[in-house]
Amino acid sequence: xxxxxxxxxxxxxxxxxxxxxxxxxxxxxxxxxxxxxxxxxxxxxxxxxxxxxxxxxxxxxxxxxxxxxxxxxxxxxxxxxxxxxxxxxxxxxxxxxxxxxxxxxxxxxxxxxxxxxxxxxxxxxxxxxxxxxxxxxxxxxxxxxxxxxxxxxxxxxxxxxxxxxxxxxxxxxxxxxxxxxxxxxxxxxxxxxxxxxxxxxxxxxxxxxxxxxxxxxxxx
Numbered sequence: 001x002x003x004x005x006x007x008x009x010x011x012x013x014x015x016x017x018x019x020x021x022x023x024x025x026x027x028x029x030x031x032x033x034x035x036x037x038x039x040x041x042x043x044x045x046x047x048x049x050x051x052x053x054x055x056x057x058x059x060x061x062x063x064x065x066x067x068x069x070x071x072x073x074x075x076x077x078x079x080x081x082x083x084x085x086x087x088x089x090x091x092x093x094x095x096x097x098x099x100x101x102x103x104x105x106x107x108x109x110x111x112x113x114x115x116x117x118x119x120x121x122x123x124x125x126x127x128x129x130x131x132x133x134x135x136x137x138x139x140x141x142x143x144x145x146x147x148x149x150x151x152x153x154x155x156x157x158x159x160x161x162x163x164x165x166x167x168x169x170x171x172x173x174x175x176x177x178x179x180x181x182x183x184x185x186x187x188x189x190x191x192x193x194x195x196x197x198x199x200x201x202x203x204x205x206x207x208x209x210x211x212x213x214x215x216x217x218x219x220x
Contacts (some may be wrong), residue, residue, distance in 0.1 A: 003027050003069035009054035009085055011038040014100050014121060015074035020045050030068070032059065055081045060088040070096040070117075079106035086115050135218050139204065149214040154183070155203045156220035165195035173216045175209035 004027065008019045011033040019029045023045045030048040033039050039049045052059040054075060065071055071094045075082040079102050089097050090113060098117040101107040107118050131138065137154035144150065159167050169175045179189030180197060183204050199205075207217065 005030070005064075005068045007032065007063055007065065007068045007071045008074065009033075009071065010074035010076065010100075011035070011042055012074060012076055015072065016042060016045075018072050018074065023047075027069075030063065032063070055084040055088070057088045057091075060085075060092050065089055065092045065094040068095065070098055073097060073099040075100075077102050079103060079109070082106065083109055083113070086110055086113060090114060138218060143211065147211065148208055149211045150206070150208050151214050151217070153205050153207065153218065155199045155201060155205060156217070157201070158220045159199050160201045162199055163195065164193060164197050164199065167199065169207070169217065173209060173213035175207050175213045175217050177205050177207050179206035180204070181206075 003022075006022050006027055007030045008015050008022075009032045011019065011031050015031075015033075016038070019031055019042060022029050028047040029045065030050070031039060031042055031046040032050045032052055032054050034051065034053045036051045039046070039051050043049065050059070050062065052062070054060075054073075071089055073082055073085050073089070075085060082099060082101075083106070086097055086099055096117065097115045098119060099110055099115050100119050100121065101110060107120060110118055131141065135153075137156070138151060139154065140150075140152035142150045164177055169177060177193060179191045180193045181187075181189045181204050182200070182202050184202050189206055207214065209217075
């Protein structure tokens with residue numbers, strides 16, 4: 001189900017980027033920041049704007065947090081302000097809180113309060129780039145809530161020239177190939193590919209499996 005209304009508390013670099021993307025996604029965004037200049041800079045992005053202190057419970061009372069699909073909390077490097085805002089949102093029965101965290105301790109504190117959607121941008125981006133540097137043929141990676149990993153990966157050199165049947169990825173690694181495309185010619189994946197499909201160095205595989213099996217595939 002698509003979100004229709006999101007409140008963003010804090011319009012710094014992270015909050016502003018989230019607000020812009022949500023608006024591009026046709027989501028109505030209410031932005032709140034104590035800095036009037038930040039609010040003004042996003043006047044063409046925000047559906048509604050409020051210059052106010054997001055850590056003040058009176059500010060939270062003015063916002064329709066119970067009806068909003070989510071509230072994003074991005075209040076800079078002062079995790080005390082972020083924690084206080086999250087506390088007020090929880091007390092106001094916000095349906096979903098997505099909070100930017102700035103330290104491991106900050107993450108632990110918000111988790112203890114009951115905030116489940118925690119974003120640690122610096123660490124997450126650093127890890128993503130480290131993985132992309134390590135495995136340049138991995139184009140996309142996602143861990144699902146059921147701890148299954150979905151991976152978009154260029155065909156490993158050791159599998160070039162083999163058929164999917166010969167590669168036998170499901171038996172060897174517990175990895176299922178659900179789609180394949182030629183990076184040069186195809187825009188979309190061909191799903192449920194034939195076992196007789198011969199793999200080339202121009203092919204990209206869309207696979208799903210447990211993280212351990214997918215990790216073994218990355219190392220091929």
